[in-house]
Amino acid sequence: MNIKISNIAKLPTKYGDFKIQSFKENDKEHLVIFKEPLLNDVLLRIHSECLTGDALGSLKCDCQAQLHHALKLISKKNGMIIYLRQEGRGIGLFNKVNAYELQDRGFNTIEANHQLGFETDLRNYEIVEYILNYYKIKKINLITNNPSKIKSLEKFEVLHRIPSITPKNQYNLNYLEIKKESLGHFL
Numbered sequence: 530m531n532i533k534i535s536n537i538a539k540l541p542t543k544y545g546d547f548k549i550q551s552f553k554e555n556d557k558e559h560l561v562i563f564k565e566p567l568l569n570d571v572l573l574r575i576h577s578e579c580l581t582g583d584a585l586g587s588l589k590c591d592c593q594a595q596l597h598h599a600l601k602l603i604s605k606k607n608g609m610i611i612y613l614r615q616e617g618r619g620i621g622l623f624n625k626v627n628a629y630e631l632q633d634r635g636f637n638t639i640e641a642n643h644q645l646g647f648e649t650d651l652r653n654y655e656i657v658e659y660i661l662n663y664y665k666i667k668k669i670n671l672i673t674n675n676p677s678k679i680k681s682l683e684k685f686e687v688l689h690r691i692p693s694i695t696p697k698n699q700y701n702l703n704y705l706e707i708k709k710e711s712l713g714h715f716l
């Protein structure tokens with residue numbers, strides 16, 4: 530892996546004051562948002578970029594709610610969000626828009642990706658291991674509903690799983706149902 534690491538900067542937000550650092554993996558500019566002290570039982574959220582949810586407040590998914598929930602939790606205690614630049618479960622923004630158009634025509638989230646020739650989930654979490662090692666973090670409390678994220682952290686000690694808040698609405702019901710039934714999420 531060819532990784533470049535930025536300096537650490539302050540980031541005041543409406544949820545509190547954080548610090549940020551970027552890890553550049555080839556063309557992917559990941560971000561770490563954290564609040565010290567980073568003890569050995571760090572509250573951790575691994576969040577994959579979702580421009581439509583995170584920035585635009587899309588109701589098709591629960592990404593923004595999960596991101597803001599994690600920011601609130603970390604602001605009260607301490608911990609870290611690893612923000613990974615793998616949009617649309619790894620297929621990228623352009624393909625995600627095409628997948629959304631297929632969803633408009635009745636395909637579910639998994640079927641739409643398959644229609645476009647992609648696997649169900651192309652995300653990978655290798656960089657997470659690199660970042661956690663960089664900060665010398667060994668024991669974590671993971672904020673997630675996703676069992677594959679816990680599995681991807683088998684080299685670390687996951688002390689607790691903290692459920693991630695996922696409010697339901699008429700647009701994301703099917704999306705959440707697929708997460709639960711087909712991907713085994715704890716919802």
Ligand SMILES: [Zn+2]
Pocket residue numbers: 579581582583590591592593
């Ligand atoms: Zn999303």
